[in-house]
Amino acid sequence: MKGHGTENDFVILPDPEGSLDLTPAVVAALCDRRAGIGADGVLRVVRAKAAHDPTAEALSGEAEWFMDYRNADGGVAEMCGNGVRVFARYLVDAGLAAPGEFAVATRGGLKRVTLGPSGDVSVDMGPPVVQGEGRATLAGEEHTGLRVSMGNPHLACPVDRPVRELDLSRGPDFDTAVFPEGVNLELFRPVGDHHVEMRVFERGSGETRSCGTGAVATAVAAAVAAAGPSAPPGEWLVDVPGGRVTVVLDGRTSHLRGPAVLVADGEIRASWLR
Numbered sequence: 461m462k463g464h465g466t467e468n469d470f471v472i473l474p475d476p477e478g479s480l481d482l483t484p485a486v487v488a489a490l491c492d493r494r495a496g497i498g499a500d501g502v503l504r505v506v507r508a509k510a511a512h513d514p515t516a517e518a519l520s521g522e523a524e525w526f527m528d529y530r531n532a533d534g535g536v537a538e539m540c541g542n543g544v545r546v547f548a549r550y551l552v553d554a555g556l557a558a559p560g561e562f563a564v565a566t567r568g569g570l571k572r573v574t575l576g577p578s579g580d581v582s583v584d585m586g587p588p589v590v591q592g593e594g595r596a597t598l599a600g601e602e603h604t605g606l607r608v609s610m611g612n613p614h615l616a617c618p619v620d621r622p623v624r625e626l627d628l629s630r631g632p633d634f635d636t637a638v639f640p641e642g643v644n645l646e647l648f649r650p651v652g653d654h655h656v657e658m659r660v661f662e663r664g665s666g667e668t669r670s671c672g673t674g675a676v677a678t679a680v681a682a683a684v685a686a687a688g689p690s691a692p693p694g695e696w697l698v699d700v701p702g703g704r705v706t707v708v709l710d711g712r713t714s715h716l717r718g719p720a721v722l723v724a725d726g727e728i729r730a731s732w733l734r
């Protein structure tokens with residue numbers, strides 16, 4: 461199955477009983493946009509108790525399903541905000557979960573999703589963790605911004621020109637002592653009241669057309685840039701190359717809302733996989 465959330469796209473692999481051997485090489489081959497299916501990442505849909513993952517095991521009492529998320533380069537990541545929304549849409553579409561509210565286990569902890577039989581999907585992303593200032597260099601330009609953990613690491617930096625003018629063809633340079641696990645870099649510019657535009661270079665996937673965890677990190681950085689560290693709660697619109705997501709910061713947790721679309725069903729040929 462192929463799906464996307466604001467054009468952040470995923471290969472969805474149903475593996476309820478945890479029988480797939482999903483090596484980094486297989487993930488990278490599936491995500492290859494010329495020789496494979498093509499995607500920013502893979503979502504393996506596996507029962508939490510069958511996932512062979514200690515976090516999934518620990519959460520299996522509260523969530524039936526574990527989102528085993530992999531980046532396009534085959535590496536694992538703790539969380540994917542668009543991925544978990546597409547994952548939830550798949551579960552409901554496949555009759556594996558009922559519309560309404562339910563929990564999904566992820567490496568970044570339990571995430572509660574809310575969705576109807578069709579339409580947008582919302583997820584409680586948990587409290588963003590602000591970790592102070594950080595910097596990275598992209599295309600010869602130094603960017604300073606806020607380090608935010610959404611389970612996965614982010615650096616969200618304001619820029620003073622339209623984001624379409626930025627060069628994200630290559631990844632950022634950064635201090636590996638500050639970002640030992642790597643970093644997702646978001647560059648954003650305010651375009652209205654509680655409204656920003658953003659582009660992202662994702663760890664393990666390169667530039668993508670949207671990033672849910674990055675949108676929340678960006679909303680946090682934009683709120684802090686506008687009103688200081690004790691910025692009031694609010695709702696932010698985040699425009700990305702693939703569309704628009706909404707982020708709600710309520711002072712306790714964060715919510716991400718936006719489209720989650722299933723595009724195609726299909727089968728992977730065993731001969732190709734070999």
Ligand SMILES: N[C@@H](CCC[C@H](N)C(=O)O)C(=O)O
Nearest residue numbers: 537540541542612671672673
């Ligand atoms: N696109 C995702 C984030 C995916 C993980 C990221 N590349 C990482 O390595 O942390 C999102 O929507 O949040």
